[in-house]
Amino acid sequence: MRRTLFSLLLQERRLYSWEAFCVHFAAAAGELVRETGRRRLASASVARTTFDRWASGDWYGRPRAEAAEILERMFGYSVDVLFSPAAGAVSMTRSSSEAAATIGRRWSTSRLLLPTSEPVGIWELTGRQTLDGTAAAVRFLPASRHGERVDLQGSGEEELQALEQFLRPARRGFLVGVEELDNDHRLYILDTAPVRRAVEPAVSEKAVSIPAAYLLDDLTYGILWALTQLDDGLLADDQALDAEWRxxxxxxxxxxSAPSRLFLDMTSVGTSWMGSAFCAQHIQQQLHDATEVPIFWTREQSGEEAAPWLFFRHKIEYLQRLERFNDSTSPSSRVFCIPEASVARSERYERVLLFLAIALMEQYGIRVRVMGKPEYADVDGVALVPGQRAVVANWVRVRGEALWAASTTTSRGDLRTYTAAFGDAQDADVLSGPDPEARLKSLAQYLDIDWGWLTRRCRELGEHGVSGLVRPRSRLLTVDAVDDVLSFLGTLVPDR
Incomplete structure (x- = not known):
């Protein structure tokens, strides 16, 4: 038997006992007496046996007269709705727990901590190798989809007031909409920042409407997981980064140069940003007078390592400044060494991040090559100007405790070594095809990502942008490049 909305609301409000219920019932009656002057309302009551029957979910024997009026005031629903089978209404106590468990099962880097019988808690996100981990507030709400929009709705005036209180603080927070299906549920995600200033309108309309594209899956989770950790790490180090940048x-x-990170009291994200920012400047300085098109080798092998390409503002500016080398007749190329073992130990959301970073480079006109030979996994990050010089710039998996390892060499032996590595990469390239679409299809296959699913989801998310899903707060981050690459990939959706 499907339970009534009344019985589910009792659980959400933790009115488990007849005594607790009577306190709230009397308070609602008092409010009505003061507003209407009808003193008979104060004498209305609900017997213990009646309460127990209603609380069990029985919808027979509905309240009448004054009792009905008081219950409607307490819960914000008519008696007909309160004591009908709950249909689309769900117990957010139960749904929140199930949704939290689902997120934990799907993504091993997530853990949701919910107090007993509460739809509000803490969402812990953990890094794998380089990200530090962080936490955000989270609130679950019932969700109902209408075409391409999803309404996240509170249940009654009290719940809407609780939602307003959750949105008000300036902390990082997420709303998770839970859409109940027959034997499962879908989850939708929304950063609280876009709706914080619109708290009053949201409450008055009794729903927060978001795009259905914000469905929580490997694409949206990967973006949220990486950006949130990068953002909080940079904010934690903001003053130190400003001082060290000088x-x-x-x-x-x-x-x-190869300065030690031991002298810096920073998060892993902060030191990564320092190494990346320095190496970008070092390469640009050493290539300012290059007369030949350089070729690049990058050390990122996972989505966690590649995420800075998508979100660090200086990385996007670096790619833009090097566009002068991306001539269509003789484009610059960039090599990734991604051994099959690295692919196998990465979860799909991480592989999606790596795919997006490589697709971004192809979008900029860079010919990307991917080789899987593990013996090349530790080749330096280098920009090679053929026959002239090699600009070394390592900040990913730097040996020892260095922030970065940067140098420039014109040694013939060094140039021959790097040239041979680039030659082997060209011969062993797993990205086949004459254009970006063909190469990215082969990349998706290598990373074991469904091409049709990925391009369709990129198109959906690209139409609405990432900032509603998760918004950066640090001035050092941007989602512009992610929005661009999502839109780019969306144009490659297979014909239906």
Whole structure:
């Protein structure tokens, strides 16, 4: 038997006992007496046996007269709705727990901590190798989909007030909509930042409407997982990064540098940003007078390592400044060494992030090559100007405790070594095809990602943008490039 909305609301409000219910019932009656002057309302009551029957979910024997009026005031629904089978209404106590468990099962880097009988809790996100982990507030709400929009709805005035209180703080927070299906549920995600300033309109309309494209899956989870950790890490190090950035010019004047991270009290994200920002400047400085098109080798092998390409603002500016080398007749190329073992130990959301980073480069006109030979996994990050010089710039998996390892060499032996590595990469390239679409299809196959699913979801998400899903707060991050690459991939959706 499907339970009534009344019985489910009792659970959500933790009115488990007749005594607790009577306190709230009397308070609602008092409010009506003061508003209407009808003193008979104060004498209305609900017997213990009647309460127990209603609380069990029985919808027979509905309340009448004053009792009905008071219950409608308490819960914000008519008696007919309260004591009918709950249909689309769900117990958010139960649904929240089930949704939290679902997220934990699907993504091993997530854990949701919910107090007993509450749809509000903490969402813990953990890194794998380089990200530090963080946590955000989370609130679950019933969701109902209408075409391409999803309404996240509260249940009654009290629930709407609780939602307003949840949205008000300036902390990082997410709303998770739970759409009940026959034997399962779908989850939709929304950063609280876009709706925080519209709290009052949201409450007055009794629903927060979001795009159905914000469905929580490997695409949206990967973006949320990476961006949230990058954002919180950079915010934690904001003052230290500002101070250290002022001395980077000193290192740029040196022929080689490898400063120790042990002297910096920063998160892993903060030190990664420092290494990445320095290496980008170092390469640009050393290539300013290059007369030949350079070729690049990058050390990222996982979505976690590649995420900065998607979100660090200086990485996007770096790609834009190097566009002068991306001539269509003789484009610049960039090599990734991604061994099959690295693919096998990555979850799909991480592989999606890696795919997006490579697709971004193809969008910029860079010819990307991917090789799987593990013996090349530790080749330096390098920009090679054929026959002239090699600009070394390592900040990913740097040996020892260095922030980065940067230098420039014109040694013939070094140039021959790097040239041979690039030659082998060309011969062993797993990305086949004459254009970006063909190469990215082969990349999706190598990373074991369904091409049709990915391009369709990129199109859906690209139409609405990422900032509603998860919004960066650090000035050092941007989602512009992610929006661009999502739209780019969306144009490659297979014909139906």
């Amino acid at each position: 001395v980077l010019g000193t290192y740029l004047a040196l022929p080689r």
